[in-house]
Amino acid sequence: MKILIVDDSKSVHRLLEEMLDLPNLEFQHVYNGLEAISAIKETNFQADLILLDWEMPELSGIDTLPIIIKNHPNQTIFMMTTKNSMPEITDAMQKGAKDYIIKPFTKDIIIGKINSLLEGEY
Incomplete structure (x- = not known):
């Protein structure tokens, strides 16, 4: 399983790799929305899951989300954020976030969340 981590904090990248220390996981790292868009435009791009931070420089996650979905409509994306209001959660889900x-x-x-979304592979 391949996971694309999109977050401007390198410590979040390290933390996620430590938390997700599971067999057969491969990680790709980018640090803002523009880098994420470049990564998904590569002809060989494949990720089973994108972990997308909301607040980043260059291009926010919430603005990156519909661009990714336009290019990869079935892509599984989890938004990661400190934002916790129902309108923000609803906005992310309406723009294509799966969780x-x-x-x-x-x-x-x-x-x-990964288990429930990816049907218990891990």
């Missing part, structure tokens, strides 16, 4: 993870989250939360 929403509120920071800070625990290992059990993220693994549980």
Whole structure:
């Protein structure tokens, strides 16, 4: 399984790799929305899951989300953010996010969401 992590914080990238220390996982790292768009435009792009931060420089996650969905309509994307109001959650889901993870989250939360979304592979 391949996961694209899109977050401007390198510490979040490290934390996610530590939390998701599971067999057969491969990670790709980008640090803002523009880098994410470049990554998905590569002809060999394949990710089973994109973990997309909301607040980033260059291009925010919420603005990146519909661009990714336009190019890859069936892409599985989890938004990661400290934003927790119902209108924000609804906005992300309407723009194509499959799930929403509120920071800070625990290992059990993220693994549980991955399990439920990807039909229990892990």
